[in-house]
Each structure stands twice: as C-alpha cells, then as structure tokens.
C-alpha cells in the first residue's frame with residue numbers, strides 16, 4: 001500500500017475523470033473542498049485563510065465569517081451525490097466544526113457512500129458530539145496542533161476565550177478511544193505546520209504524540225500565501241534549522257512520522273517557480289472549493305476573491321448548474337492561465353502536485369492514456385485514500 005500522502009498517484013487513480021476533463025472540457029469533480037464555516041475560534045499566525053476572517057481584514061472584499069446555512073449545505077451534498085463526486089474535504093475558510101449543521105451533512109454524505117476527510121483544530125468535537133459521527137462516516141480526521149507544548153499552542157494558535165490545549169488533547173484522546181472501539185475504522189492524524197514560530201517544538205510534538213494511537217503525525221512546511229507577500233522562507237531555514245529536527249522527530253515517531261516532502265523539495269530546489277512547470281491548472285478542474293460564502297471557487301487558495309468564483313449558491317443556482325456552466329469556468333481559467341500567467345497564484349498551492357500529474361496526462365498520447373485507464377483499477381487497489389487527491 002502506497003504512502004497516504006501521494007497526490008500524483010491519486011490523480012492516476014482517478015484517470016477516468018482526469019482524462020474525461022482533458023478530452024471533453026468537463027467532468028464531475030473527484031474531490032470537493034467545502035468550507036462549512038469562515039469563522040474560526042483560533043487565529044493561527046500561519047493561517048492560509050487569515051485574509052478571510054482575521055480582524056485586520058474587516059471591510060475588505062475577502063473578509064467573511066459566514067457559516068453556511070443548513071439548506072444550502074444539505075442541497076450541496078445532494079448535488080454531490082447526484083453528480084458522483086467521490087470525496088469531500090471539510091475544511092476552511094474557518095474551523096469547519098463551528099457549523100452546527102456539519103454533523104447532519106457528514107451523516108448524509110456517509111450514508112450515500114461519499115468518502116470524507118476533515119481538517120479541524122479538534123477543540124469543538126465534544127461541543128457538537130462529533131466522535132461517533134466521524135468514526136462511523138469518515139475516512140480520516142486530521143487535527144491541527146502545530147506545537148508540542150501548551151504554551152506555544154496558545155501563543156501561535158491564539159484561541160479565542162483563552163487556553164485550548166487541554167480540550168484539544170482530551171478530544172483527540174476521546175476520538176481515538178471511539179475509533180479503537182470500532183477496530184480503527186478511520187485514520188486519525190495530527191498536523192504540525194513548520195514555521196519560524198513553531199519549528200523549535202518539532203521534537204516536543206513528536207515526544208508528546210509518540211504514544212497516542214494515531215495513524216500518523218504529519219509535518220508540513222508553512223507556505224507564505226500571496227496575500228502575505230508570497231515570499232517563501234529561505235533555504236537556510238529549511239535545510240539548516242528544520243531538517244535536523246525532522247531527522248530527530250523521525251527517530252522518535254518511527255512509522256508514524258510523515259512529512260510533506262514534495263513541498264520541502266520544491267522549496268529547496270527551485271527558488272524561482274517552486275516546481276510550477278505546468279501551463280494549465282488542470283488539478284483544480286477535478287477538485288474545486290465551495291466557500292462558506294456560497295461561492296464556488298477555482299481552488300482553496302483563491303477562496304474569497306470573487307474574480308475566481310464560477311458562481312454563487314446565493315444567486316439561486318445549484319452547485320451542479322454552476323459547475324456545468326463551462327463557459328464561465330473557461331473564462332475564469334483563461335484569466336488565470338493566459339492573462340495573469342499564474343501571477344496571483346500562491347506558490348505550492350494545494351493542487352500543485354495534482355497539477356503536475358494532470359499536466360503529464362494532458363501531454364500524453366492517446367495510447368498512453370488508454371494504458372493508464374487499463375491500469376486505473378490496479379492503481380486504486382494499491383493506494384490508501386485514492387480519492388483524496
């Protein structure tokens with residue numbers, strides 16, 4: 001079974017959708033990133049969506065602390081089922097579990113065989129009694145921790161209403177207990193964004209979570225979003241300060257250790273384009289984002305910016321109608337690819353790796369595509385979580 005974090009192989013595992021899009025200009029998404037909430041009970045220093053909900057952005061075009069209303073959320077899920085969407089990531093925007101309707105949406109999607117994962121800070125799982133619902137319906141849960149001690153947790157995540165570490169730990173513990181009682185039905189992991197504010201606790205994090213019954217402890221590099229200037233940290237930081245600590249953490253965690261290595265590689269090897277060798281953003285065409293403000297965005301990195309919206313659910317249009325309006329989608333993508341030439345795109349964006357894989361398929365011959373389709377089922381069998389591209 002291959003690595004759980006292998007976006008390129010996951011595109012190959014969904015070659016039918018990838019090729020359908022490349023050859024016809026439209027296909028149902030494989031994965032949809034859904035933001036149930038733009039509000040958040042934390043305010044992390046490295047937040048990718050700071051420009052959505054931080055106080056300092058109040059009054060700007062992107063500022064929103066919307067929660068998606070129940071009717072909209074449930075209708076969205078119905079469209080996903082109808083369109084054969086394979087997976088949903090509950091993400092943000094803000095903290096997804098702040099939306100009290102999430103539980104019902106998870107149960108609905110689960111009962112209709114849509115695979116789901118969630119990125120959460122984990123502090124509200126008890127408030128909305130999400131433990132059973134998650135374990136029964138989801139494929140994975142990732143709790144963002146980003147520190148190894150209570151003090152750093154509170155200083156970098158800035159929980160509203162005061163300290164939150166103990167609650168996070170008790171909720172992770174309860175989730176693991178429920179999962180273990182059901183024979184480890186889902187994969188539970190904890191995440192650590194490496195930034196100048198957090199890297200000194202890489203080893204503390206490893207020591208703290210070593211004995212928890214988790215599938216993985218994942219480290220990933222902070223990506224500086226274009227809204228914050230887009231200037232990535234220098235190589236000395238990654239290679240000189242971070243790498244030795246990661247080596248130590250790997251010793252401690254053994255098989256549980258995971259690192260987003262492909263991003264670190266692009267950060268170190270290509271300081272100009274950071275590995276962006278593709279001329280089209282094809283990954284986004286099988287993994288769009290639906291914002292809590294009702295807009296269907298090209299991708300999570302462009303959420304909030306209306307020029308990158310294909311349409312809005314508040315305009316009496318369904319997700320299905322918006323997605324199938326190919327002309328509007330092509331207009332938006334033409335702007336990104338041919339007019340801006342990716343100038344407003346954050347480096348190492350979420351679909352960066354799938355974009356590379358899609359670009360290879362786009363440039364392949366008819367015969368190569370046929371061979372890929374013939375191998376698709378075999379590839380799917382050998383990949384963990386194949387639909388989470």
Ligand code: SF4
Nearest residue numbers: 281299301345349351
């Ligand atoms: S940031 Fe740009 S390249 Fe990346 S997915 Fe979004 S539109 Fe595509």
